[in-house]
Amino acid sequence: MNGRLKKLFLFGLIALAFLFPSMVNDPYYQHILISTFLFVISAYGFNIITGIAGQFNIAHAGFIGIGSYASALAMTRLALSFWVALPMAVLVTITFGFLIGYPSLRLRGVYFALTTLGFGEILFLVFDNWIPVTGGPMGITGIPAPTPIPLPGGYQIAFESKAGFYYLCLVFVLLAIYVNRQLLHSRLGRAMLSVRENEDLAQSVGIPVARTKITAFLLATIFLGICGSLYAHYFRFISPVSFTAGESFRQATMLIVGGKGTLIGPILGAFIFTALPEFLRSVEDYQWIAYGVILMLCIVFLPNGIVGLVNERRARGTIGRAEDG
Amino acid sequence: MNLLACEKVHKNFGGLVAVNQVELKVDQGEIVGLIGPNGAGKTTLFNLVTGFLVPTSGKIVYQGKDITRLPPHVLGGRGLVRTFQKINIFPELTVLDNILIGRYLHIKAGFIQSLLQSRVQKQEEAMARERARQALEAVGLPGWEGQQAKNLPFGLQRALGISIALAAQPMLLLLDEPASGMNTEEKKHITEVIRRIHQSGITILIVEHDMNVVMNLCRRIIVLDYGTVLTEGTPEEVQHDPRVIEVYLGKGYKKNVIGAN
Numbered sequence: 001m002n003g004r005l006k007k008l009f010l011f012g013l014i015a016l017a018f019l020f021p022s023m024v025n026d027p028y029y030q031h032i033l034i035s036t037f038l039f040v041i042s043a044y045g046f047n048i049i050t051g052i053a054g055q056f057n058i059a060h061a062g063f064i065g066i067g068s069y070a071s072a073l074a075m076t077r078l079a080l081s082f083w084v085a086l087p088m089a090v091l092v093t094i095t096f097g098f099l100i101g102y103p104s105l106r107l108r109g110v111y112f113a114l115t116t117l118g119f120g121e122i123l124f125l126v127f128d129n130w131i132p133v134t135g136g137p138m139g140i141t142g143i144p145a146p147t148p149i150p151l152p153g154g155y156q157i158a159f160e161s162k163a164g165f166y167y168l169c170l171v172f173v174l175l176a177i178y179v180n181r182q183l184l185h186s187r188l189g190r191a192m193l194s195v196r197e198n199e200d201l202a203q204s205v206g207i208p209v210a211r212t213k214i215t216a217f218l219l220a221t222i223f224l225g226i227c228g229s230l231y232a233h234y235f236r237f238i239s240p241v242s243f244t245a246g247e248s249f250r251q252a253t254m255l256i257v258g259g260k261g262t263l264i265g266p267i268l269g270a271f272i273f274t275a276l277p278e279f280l281r282s283v284e285d286y287q288w289i290a291y292g293v294i295l296m297l298c299i300v301f302l303p304n305g306i307v308g309l310v311n312e313r314r315a316r317g318t319i320g321r322a323e324d325g
Numbered sequence: 326m327n328l329l330a331c332e333k334v335h336k337n338f339g340g341l342v343a344v345n346q347v348e349l350k351v352d353q354g355e356i357v358g359l360i361g362p363n364g365a366g367k368t369t370l371f372n373l374v375t376g377f378l379v380p381t382s383g384k385i386v387y388q389g390k391d392i393t394r395l396p397p398h399v400l401g402g403r404g405l406v407r408t409f410q411k412i413n414i415f416p417e418l419t420v421l422d423n424i425l426i427g428r429y430l431h432i433k434a435g436f437i438q439s440l441l442q443s444r445v446q447k448q449e450e451a452m453a454r455e456r457a458r459q460a461l462e463a464v465g466l467p468g469w470e471g472q473q474a475k476n477l478p479f480g481l482q483r484a485l486g487i488s489i490a491l492a493a494q495p496m497l498l499l500l501d502e503p504a505s506g507m508n509t510e511e512k513k514h515i516t517e518v519i520r521r522i523h524q525s526g527i528t529i530l531i532v533e534h535d536m537n538v539v540m541n542l543c544r545r546i547i548v549l550d551y552g553t554v555l556t557e558g559t560p561e562e563v564q565h566d567p568r569v570i571e572v573y574l575g576k577g578y579k580k581n582v583i584g585a586n
Contacts, residue, residue, distance in 0.1 A: 182436070185439065186436050186439035187429060187439075189436070190422060193415065194418075194426040198412055198414070201414070201486075203398045204375060204407045204408075204490070205427050205430070205489060206406075207398055209398065261417075
């Protein structure tokens, strides 16, 4: 595909995404897309720290939990507007990201994974047991929808409806994709990739490895905070079971199947794992069996994900041409 | 003036003395060979000079400044860049990205500018790509830029490793066994590449097992054995030094075999 065709295709896709709620008025399908979008935002956060910078964050779901609880509590307890609660949730998530990432990312090897494994468990225990604040296993109920944005002339943009929330998520999905895209074409993003690939070599050409990893993690937690906040205000109910290590691994699988460290991989993975099973309900009885088999095959045969497979095919094509010529 | 000087550099690993009171000087514009049998402490010395290890005692001076305890990335920023014996590339990334990473220190626009797509950033990015392509052509890698580095043939991977280091614009380049595992043809090629790099004005310190490569390139050779400097001199002097012959070939071996392999 040449550049212009690619751009046209991309604009078409975005236009389609914007028109979707008016084309498909079925709230069921809108719901599926919204939950997929939530995973897409989270997957792009995961992509930055784990896919691009190569540091496995096992507390991934836990950090989404921090964003969720922070945002939910800000609205239910402090009666703040959603537009204050959202940035506050992001800020709280980043702060925890810094506290966990700063010491553990300075060390090489498995320490970050181990630290986040432990931290994820601690978070779950806190969510589950700090009953006066988090509501314990019962969670927090009655979380309001995002505060409407007033417009001149008495109009407002409301998010009570699925369509309204859909657009809110879409904005953040586009933001997540844009940030990942620019990252991959920037000095910082390349430094993150180099840290994943070969820390020693990265250092020797002047890349501050620890600082790069910490920056990657902080950038990732921004999206985890956003995802958490949106999650809380969409489902209007949160409880500890949504934020376990198991959930982190499930989302890691999404990223791996889609293609980690790439631009298309996270969105592809999120769609395959959330939208596809729903849309394939027609083969109900065999749905999950087929799904499991596909997943295993992907992990065994596509270590670089679907995007990796496509890239390899393309690369092979050009080697062939170079040798011919 | 010395570009690099090791003053009584010493490194213990527990009871093992890996580098023993080493005195070593490299002048601006030189190309110096560092040889010695396996376990002589060559790679350890490299790690000490480039900040990957901190000496037990002694001092390392670069450009007249004490750099003994500085981390590798700071030294990289001052033009002291090394290559590695084993994996010398970023395997999963494209050849072009490999070089662009080498240019990290010379691209100024940060991520915020990238987010805003500022004109400065775009220009810089385009220029970096252009220079990277030129660099690839210089080491015989044109046309490979879109390939994943791990797909390159072995010899070209080595050349890429050196190009990454060059992209960082070093003053002093430390090459750790650049010709190991290569066939004769590849060795010839890499020797030429290194010679050209030296001619472009970069000071080089090179560890290498292959005597032909070292003797061909260097005017001065330092021989390391059991962590100490055994001797140093021109290739001819070193070749005929009985101590060197003994270290490499064992006692009682008189013939000059070192340079002949």
